[in-house]
Amino acid sequence: MDNLVRILGTDLGRMLAGLIGVIALVSVNALFLIWMERKVAAHMQLRPGPMEVGWHGAIQTIADALKLMGKELITPAEVDRSVYLLAPIVVFLPVLLSFLVIPFSQTLVIRDMNVGVLLILAFAALTVLAILMAGWASNNKYAVFGSIRSVAQNVAYEIPLLITVMSPILMVGSYRLTDIVAAQEKFWFIVSQPLAFILYITCATAETNRAPFDLPEAESELVAGFHTEYSGMRFGLFFLAEYTNMFIVAALATIFFLGGWRGPVLPGWVWFLLKVYAIIFLIMWFRWTFPRVRFDQLITFAWKILIPLAFANLLLTALVMKLM
Amino acid sequence: MNWLISLITPVGLASGAFIMVVAMTLLGALIAVAARNIFHNVLGLALCLIGVAGLFLYLNSPFVALMEILIYVGAICIAICFAIMLSAPMYLPLPPRHPLKILGALAGAGLVFAFLALLTKKTTWAAASVRSDDWSITTIGHYLLTDYVLIFEVISLLLVVAMLGAVVTARGGRGSS
Known part of the structure; x- marks a missing residue:
């Protein structure tokens, strides 16, 4: 067990913590960017963009992501x-x-x-x-x-x-x-x-x-x-x-x-x-x-x-x- | 439980990584040679080259490993893909494999293998730590521009030959072949 603790304290532990952090960042970043893209696009065309789900549509992409994950994987x-x-x-x-x-x-x-x-x-x-x-x-x-x-x-x-x-x-x-x-x-x-x-x-x-x-x-x-x-x-x-x-x-x-x-x-x-x-x-x-x-x-x-x-x-x- | 922990010690991880990288290289090489779908051949080649890059990484040369990926996977494999786009359509039936050609290829590859194996065996290798303790990008750059500058320049002749070959092949243009 000591062995395990020692290993987690070193580079490997840093890598694991980093990997978890990166995966979290990747998903949050994508959710935010999709919302941002839609909002930026909308305002440049004088539209409000997504407004219904959450404050100014802030959690619209989360709803979209959930829908996407529930969809069937079709292989032609x-x-x-x-x-x-x-x-x-x-x-x-x-x-x-x-x-x-x-x-x-x-x-x-x-x-x-x-x-x-x-x-x-x-x-x-x-x-x-x-x-x-x-x-x-x-x-x-x-x-x-x-x-x-x-x-x-x-x-x-x-x-x-x-x-x-x-x-x-x-x-x-x-x-x-x-x-x-x-x-x-x-x-x-x-x-x-x-x-x-x-x-x-x-x-x-x-x-x-x-x-x-x-x-x-x-x-x-x-x-x-x-x-x-x-x-x-x-x-x-x-x-x-x-x-x-x-x-x-x-x-x-x-x-x-x-x-x-x-x-x-x-x-x-x-x-x-x-x-x-x-x-x-x-x-x-x-x-x-x-x-x-x-x-x-x-x-x-x-x-x-x-x-x-x-x-x-x-x-x-x-x-x-x-x-x- | 103990053997599981011994797997995540530095030595255990290193041997695991080595086995993985060698397996990738061999599997990639096999796919590159044996697959009948030409696109799978390229992907096998890419896998094999990534495996070789992994070997360089294992030998503590991240610069060479990354160059391997940048040049061989990123440039050569993509260039081969372009060549595939010009080859015969895949819905046409493939000609059967010619046994004589397989034997010839085996003999050629075997000769190269024997030559390289002999070369590796005959050379007296000095450990990297004996020759130098600095294998940074700077050192590689110095070597390329001092001791190995001739080899470096001669290799670029290869590119000229390839380019000339491309010009000669393409000179006829469409429809004249």
């Missing part, structure tokens, strides 16, 4: 069964893993690894694979179209995203996320890297398949894209992963450009969450401001504008670093 007859069942699980894995390294405050981080950024970016690749699995296994033309679009888009926007985040990393000289926040003691990196911030937010919006880059799930053309054939909680997992991915890219933006947990008076994690939700609000704002781009515009934009700009920004950063 012609699907590639094993891959079809595996896809919602694979899409959720990288989401959970990314929280391993995100520092919510100076001390509130599950495991402060020296390859933090790389971990998040590497596992994001699994999301692409999962989308492809879902689309292919569904054996439905709309699902396949949606997943192919999604993969082409993700591959195109991952390159400028990676190059863009290299600029602040070059300034800090470390992949560790807490080091990156610590380096912003004097000023936030949005001041010295404004172009990188704009590039990052653009790429992040595309990476999370949000409007105006939401071609993979364009309702008017593709029903629902890669998750057309999923129902009940399997669809719920895709939904949860999507909203959590939004949280993760916003958290990275906060860490890289907005000084992470830094801020006066309030405790660190409050500042962190405030900044994260501010970025998420910005991404939601895009959705009701810009019309959906065409597919050729989307790919041209990534290869001919974003990638050269990201490279220019990186070179300029390196030059300034060398001269200083």
